[in-house]
Amino acid sequence: MDIADISLWRLALGLGFVLAIGVTSIVHHLGLVRDLAIGSVRTVVQLFALGYVLKYIFHLDSVWLVLGVFCVMTAFAAQIARARVGERQISLFWPLAVSMVISYSLTSILVTGVVVGASPWWKPQYFIPLAGMVIGNSMNAIAVALDRMVSDLRKQRAEVELKLCLGADFKEASRGIVREAMRAGMIPSINSMMAAGVVFIPGMMTGQILAGLDPLVAIRYQIVVMLMLVGSSGLGTLMVIVLVRRRCFGPGQQLLIRPRRQG
Amino acid sequence: MVADPVIAFDRVTFGFEPGTPLVEDLSLDLASGTFYLVSGPSGVGKSTLLRLINRLEEPTAGEIRFGGRPLGAYAPPRLRRSILSVQQTPIAIDATVRDNLLLPFGFAANGDLDRPDDAALERRLGDVLLEDVTLDAHAQTLSVGQLQRLCILRGLLLEPEVMLLDEPTSALDADSREAVLALIARIFADTGVTTVMVSHQDRCPATVEPVVLRLRDRRVVVEA
Numbered sequence: 001m002d003i004a005d006i007s008l009w010r011l012a013l014g015l016g017f018v019l020a021i022g023v024t025s026i027v028h029h030l031g032l033v034r035d036l037a038i039g040s041v042r043t044v045v046q047l048f049a050l051g052y053v054l055k056y057i058f059h060l061d062s063v064w065l066v067l068g069v070f071c072v073m074t075a076f077a078a079q080i081a082r083a084r085v086g087e088r089q090i091s092l093f094w095p096l097a098v099s100m101v102i103s104y105s106l107t108s109i110l111v112t113g114v115v116v117g118a119s120p121w122w123k124p125q126y127f128i129p130l131a132g133m134v135i136g137n138s139m140n141a142i143a144v145a146l147d148r149m150v151s152d153l154r155k156q157r158a159e160v161e162l163k164l165c166l167g168a169d170f171k172e173a174s175r176g177i178v179r180e181a182m183r184a185g186m187i188p189s190i191n192s193m194m195a196a197g198v199v200f201i202p203g204m205m206t207g208q209i210l211a212g213l214d215p216l217v218a219i220r221y222q223i224v225v226m227l228m229l230v231g232s233s234g235l236g237t238l239m240v241i242v243l244v245r246r247r248c249f250g251p252g253q254q255l256l257i258r259p260r261r262q263g
Numbered sequence: 264m265v266a267d268p269v270i271a272f273d274r275v276t277f278g279f280e281p282g283t284p285l286v287e288d289l290s291l292d293l294a295s296g297t298f299y300l301v302s303g304p305s306g307v308g309k310s311t312l313l314r315l316i317n318r319l320e321e322p323t324a325g326e327i328r329f330g331g332r333p334l335g336a337y338a339p340p341r342l343r344r345s346i347l348s349v350q351q352t353p354i355a356i357d358a359t360v361r362d363n364l365l366l367p368f369g370f371a372a373n374g375d376l377d378r379p380d381d382a383a384l385e386r387r388l389g390d391v392l393l394e395d396v397t398l399d400a401h402a403q404t405l406s407v408g409q410l411q412r413l414c415i416l417r418g419l420l421l422e423p424e425v426m427l428l429d430e431p432t433s434a435l436d437a438d439s440r441e442a443v444l445a446l447i448a449r450i451f452a453d454t455g456v457t458t459v460m461v462s463h464q465d466r467c468p469a470t471v472e473p474v475v476l477r478l479r480d481r482r483v484v485v486e487a
Contacts, residue, residue, distance in 0.1 A: 161319060162354045166367035167344035167421065252318040253339040 081143040099239035107232035141233035145185025170249040185237040268292035275325035287481040303478035309461040340372035347423035353410040355402035408439020428460040
């Protein structure tokens with residue numbers, strides 16, 4: 001493909017913009033210089049590292065390495081989602097890890113192996129970037145939904161217990177809360193389907209067009225990716241909500257989530 | 264000892280924090296058809312005692328029995344329908360009076376109960392001195408006192424064997440307090456339902472002779 005390569009010198013030119021912002025910050029005392037410098041260095045270092053790692057993985061072309069990378073990415077995602085919810089009374093890591101592994105591997109394998117038709121299905125050039133997008137996006141959906149459910153169970157404790165006291169099982173007592181949590185998790189990916197191509201040109205497609213791919217091919221990839229993201233977000237969110245909800249109630253179907261300070 | 268107690272605590276220990284139990288090694292029999300008044304200073308664990316009876320809390324040691332069988336032998340929804348708890352602050356769902364009264368009938372475990380029709384609901388509203396309230400009124404338009412009577416009625420529709428009342432009058436003004444206490448006394452007189460009522464100020468319906476359960480030093484002292 002006739003892709004314009006960016007030489008290191010031209011890459012350095014890109015730094016010129018950041019330097020200009022840095023000077024502005026100093027002149028106007030914006031206090032951004034330190035973060036700006038760290039951010040720029042981290043971007044360059046991390047992406048260079050990623051480039052070499054990907055090159056190495058593509059070169060080795062090993063199914064175990066690909067699956068290993070997939071597991072590490074998923075474990076990080078589970079850890080990040082758990083930290084974001086910040087729930088201490090209910091342990092979240094295993095429900096998160098299990099639902100993420102199942103929903104992410106299902107969507108990633110389906111998309112690379114069946115829809116894109118990569119052969120073998122784990123071909124790193126396809127599997128790793130697509131899995132990365134799946135994980136990055138649905139991690140957000142899962143964290144948002146989970147955070148919403150746990151905090152609503154805590155806030156609406158009196159209403160949940162009222163229903164339990166009137167003979168509801170734990171599913172009936174938490175039905176409305178689960179519905180709201182699922183909606184909160186899914187709405188961003190549904191919104192981005194609504195806006196795709198009208199409000200913004202999706203990132204992956206932009207990259208492919210810049211890399212010289214026919215826009216009509218690029219949109220097909222993008223459509224697959226958008227649908228895949230909604231699918232994996234929905235599946236992952238549903239699984240994690242169902243698993244964690246059970247853990248929020250004890251064997252007597254009593255609500256275990258307590259107010260922050262026990263009275 | 265009570266013959267055939269409806270509720271029996273058998274060496275029950277419970278605490279939220281390990282090492283600081285609210286009740287310890289508690290054995291207590293509650294007789295059917297009796298009105299119990301749980302009393303004691305605030306924070307001593309009166310509400311917790313009620314929550315243990317309908318399994319909103321689990322003992323850390325010991326066993327609680329209902330009708331001779333451990334609480335764990337019952338499906339939790341059926342247990343809570345038979346041992347009905349009315350909360351301290353009346354809680355209504357954001358809907359009409361009718362929807363609030365029929366709320367429990369939408370739960371699977373209550374599927375065997377006959378769903379009362381409007382005429383029956385209106386008659387029952389009259390029983391709890393809410394004859395001025397229409398079924399289509401939004402529950403949020405009721406006063407707190409009316410709401411508490413609505414909540415008690417909602418529980419009664421499930422025909423419980425035991426009623427747990429957690430300071431049912433503490434959120435109310437003096438007038439509605441008297442009305443609710445009178446209602447509780449009448450329900451007890453009419454149905455003879457075993458009643459366990461928590462009261463901070465030992466507030467009890469004047470017409471009822473309660474057995475007082477005084478909670479103190481992680482034990483319960485029974486004062487007939």
